[in-house]
Amino acid sequence: MLDDLTAAELRILATIDSEGSFSAAAAKLGLTQSAVSHSVRGTERKVGAVLFERGRQGARPTAAGERAIKHGRGVLRLMAVLQEDTRAASGAELAARLRIAAFRSAAAQLLPPALTRLRARYPQLAVDVSIVRDVGGGTAQEVVAGRADIAIVNLPHRLPASTGLVGGTLLEEPYVLIHPPGHPDPRSLPVIDWTENCSASTKEWFAAQDWLPSATINVADDTVLLSMVAHGLGMAVVPRSTAADRADVVREDLGAGAPRRTVGYVAAPELARSTAVRALVRELRSLS
Amino acid sequence: MLDDLTAAELRILATIDSEGSFSAAAAKLGLTQSAVSHSVRGTERKVGAVLFERGRQGARPTAAGERAIKHGRGVLRLMAVLQEDTRAASGAELAARLRIAAFRSAAAQLLPPALTRLRARYPQLAVDVSIVRDVGGGTAQEVVAGRADIAIVNLPHRLPASTGLVGGTLLEEPYVLIHPPGHPDPRSLPVIDWTENCSASTKEWFAAQDWLPSATINVADDTVLLSMVAHGLGMAVVPRSTAADRADVVREDLGAGAPRRTVGYVAAPELARSTAVRALVRELRSLS
DNA sequence: ATGATCCATGAGAGCCGCTCATGGTCTCGG
DNA sequence: CCGAGACCATGAGCGGCTCTCATGGATCAT
Numbered sequence: 097m098l099d100d101l102t103a104a105e106l107r108i109l110a111t112i113d114s115e116g117s118f119s120a121a122a123a124k125l126g127l128t129q130s131a132v133s134h135s136v137r138g139t140e141r142k143v144g145a146v147l148f149e150r151g152r153q154g155a156r157p158t159a160a161g162e163r164a165i166k167h168g169r170g171v172l173r174l175m176a177v178l179q180e181d182t183r184a185a186s187g188a189e190l191a192a193r194l195r196i197a198a199f200r201s202a203a204a205q206l207l208p209p210a211l212t213r214l215r216a217r218y219p220q221l222a223v224d225v226s227i228v229r230d231v232g233g234g235t236a237q238e239v240v241a242g243r244a245d246i247a248i249v250n251l252p253h254r255l256p257a258s259t260g261l262v263g264g265t266l267l268e269e270p271y272v273l274i275h276p277p278g279h280p281d282p283r284s285l286p287v288i289d290w291t292e293n294c295s296a297s298t299k300e301w302f303a304a305q306d307w308l309p310s311a312t313i314n315v316a317d318d319t320v321l322l323s324m325v326a327h328g329l330g331m332a333v334v335p336r337s338t339a340a341d342r343a344d345v346v347r348e349d350l351g352a353g354a355p356r357r358t359v360g361y362v363a364a365p366e367l368a369r370s371t372a373v374r375a376l377v378r379e380l381r382s383l384s
Numbered sequence: 385m386l387d388d389l390t391a392a393e394l395r396i397l398a399t400i401d402s403e404g405s406f407s408a409a410a411a412k413l414g415l416t417q418s419a420v421s422h423s424v425r426g427t428e429r430k431v432g433a434v435l436f437e438r439g440r441q442g443a444r445p446t447a448a449g450e451r452a453i454k455h456g457r458g459v460l461r462l463m464a465v466l467q468e469d470t471r472a473a474s475g476a477e478l479a480a481r482l483r484i485a486a487f488r489s490a491a492a493q494l495l496p497p498a499l500t501r502l503r504a505r506y507p508q509l510a511v512d513v514s515i516v517r518d519v520g521g522g523t524a525q526e527v528v529a530g531r532a533d534i535a536i537v538n539l540p541h542r543l544p545a546s547t548g549l550v551g552g553t554l555l556e557e558p559y560v561l562i563h564p565p566g567h568p569d570p571r572s573l574p575v576i577d578w579t580e581n582c583s584a585s586t587k588e589w590f591a592a593q594d595w596l597p598s599a600t601i602n603v604a605d606d607t608v609l610l611s612m613v614a615h616g617l618g619m620a621v622v623p624r625s626t627a628a629d630r631a632d633v634v635r636e637d638l639g640a641g642a643p644r645r646t647v648g649y650v651a652a653p654e655l656a657r658s659t660a661v662r663a664l665v666r667e668l669r670s671l672s
Numbered sequence: 673a674t675g676a677t678c679c680a681t682g683a684g685a686g687c688c689g690c691t692c693a694t695g696g697t698c699t700c701g702g
Numbered sequence: 703c704c705g706a707g708a709c710c711a712t713g714a715g716c717g718g719c720t721c722t723c724a725t726g727g728a729t730c731a732t
Contacts, residue, residue, distance in 0.1 A: 100390070100391035100392065100463065101467070102391075103388035128690075130690085130692080134711090135689075143471060145470050150709080150710055152697085152708070153708095154708095154710095161470070167465060167470075171463055174459050175459055178452055182433050182435070182455075183448070185451045186434065186448035260653065262550055365550065365654070365656075366458070368548060369454075369548045415721080415722095417679075426720085439729095440729055442677095442678070442679095
């Protein structure tokens with residue numbers, strides 16, 4: 097009852113959950129099925145609750161087990177961060193693995209310069225970038241599921257606060273109107289929209305205008321969109337940085353009422369304080 | 385290097401930090417000084433960094449030690465939450481201890497009804513309320529220092545985001561003007577201000593008025609303030625709930641431009657997800 | 673010097689978590 | 703209906719880890 101749980105026990109709980117049975121977890125962890133059985137029994141005694149329903153198909157977590165597993169994963173993450181972090185603070189190289197989930201345009205525009213500087217500062221830091229389409233749960237879902245340490249998100253991001261994630265703002269920028277060079281009346285062109293575009297604020301802006309776009313084309317990729325605009329197929333409203341460094345389109349400032357997009361990040365609270373995540377956030381912020 | 389740290393080791397680190405020496409920590413934990421020494425040596429080996437500078441005055445954490453201790457405290461808190469929480473989920477009584485830090489008026493007005501309902505829901509939940517003057521770091525400081533699980537704060541609250549706390553809004557209410565009953569010209573009375581009053585927004589409001597208070601009296605306690613107003617010593621601008629249920633003062637609505645105060649909470653991220661903290665937040669929110 | 677603080681270290685006791693071996697229970701397929 | 707093959711449970715025993723009990727060494731006061 098007053099006994100501590102060990103990291104090994106928590107790892108066993110988590111592994112049973114993801115593998116689905118005691119024996120599979122044992123195999124995965126290089127242990128005996130017996131060890132796993134004993135261990136679970138022990139933690140159940142310590143916690144004072146039954147954590148798994150054992151059946152022929154393996155083991156399923158009970159309600160209590162769910163909570164234990166969830167918090168247990170948090171403990172394990174935090175302990176990993178503790179080790180990496182104190183090693184880093186002692187002057188050793190930060191030799192961790194940082195898993196970033198980002199939507200395409202962020203990965204293409206924000207991450208390269210930030211990662212360059214991060215690599216210069218921490219050469220031993222291994223970085224995984226996974227590209228996630230920013231629909232549904234979006235990139236934050238990757239953090240919730242434990243597949244990423246930090247997610248780059250478009251703010252405001254609609255995810256129940258109950259997930260317990262923490263985050264912050266990275267940069268804010270206005271949208272600009274882009275159109276083909278040399279067109280006599282760009283606003284008569286059809287609008288090219290982009291699936292992952294944070295459409296709420298741009299839609300609002302369009303609604304407030306006294307002119308209406310003639311038609312709408314939907315495109316899945318921002319590079320394709322830029323190329324279509326450059327070829328005269330239409331005009332588009334995109335974040336300024338998306339259109340930066342393109343000589344083949346014309347940017348038109350939308351003035352004070354321009355829609356703006358805010359890019360932020362989200363991380364599990366245990367990881368938000370780790371050196372690796374904080375270093376990345378610092379680099380991303382210093383870009384603008 | 386790949387070895388897990390145990391909860392006992394983390395507790396030893398934290399205790400050395402707060403007690404200042406190996407021997408004092410040993411005494412506090414009911415261990416031998418030898419055990420502490422061995423333990424620290426072991427964790428230093430596991431982590432790969434020296435965590436304490438040993439001197440004649442005891443032991444001081446190194447930079448690496450600071451980080452290990454900080455994260456270690458987080459791990460310990462999270463492990464405690466894990467145990468309480470899974471027990472609660474298994475149908476047992478939630479038998480935890482919830483430490484609340486609040487400023488005086490919140491403790492007096494918000495907490496009593498919320499705690500009544502909390503007690504009805506979780507009879508076994510032990511609650512400690514500590515009153516903290518809302519100056520300087522304010523109540524949030526108590527959470528940062530680990531002396532409280534949740535703090536009631538006035539928003540916006542100015543604390544560096546780097547502390548990694550999470551929080552939210554609980555309620556928002558307007559300020560009202562109160563003055564003695566039956567006074568011919570209440571606005572000619574001196575203003576009684578109150579040290580803990582969230583003065584920024586009320587100062588702004590006064591500055592925007594076309595009349596100026598004749599003088600200012602400062603009082604340290606809201607009950608005293610109300611009593612002074614009731615006795616005709618002056619008038620005051622206070623949050624509406626502060627003046628509620630007082631028949632001996634007159635409340636005057638300040639209209640649409642009235643200053644407002646926002647009350648929120650702040651908690652360590654590990655604790656924000658615990659059943660106890662979430663239950664309290666739920667109760668506090670359902671008051672308004 | 674002597675004592676009072678610290679922390680370090682070596683040797684042993686005890687506990688805890690592992691493996692090994694075995695047994696129980698349920699669900700298949702012949 | 704009876705093995706075979708999934709599961710998980712349990713008891714015995716071994717090894718390692720972490721305690722205590724001794725010391726010992728360093729530094730600072732008186």
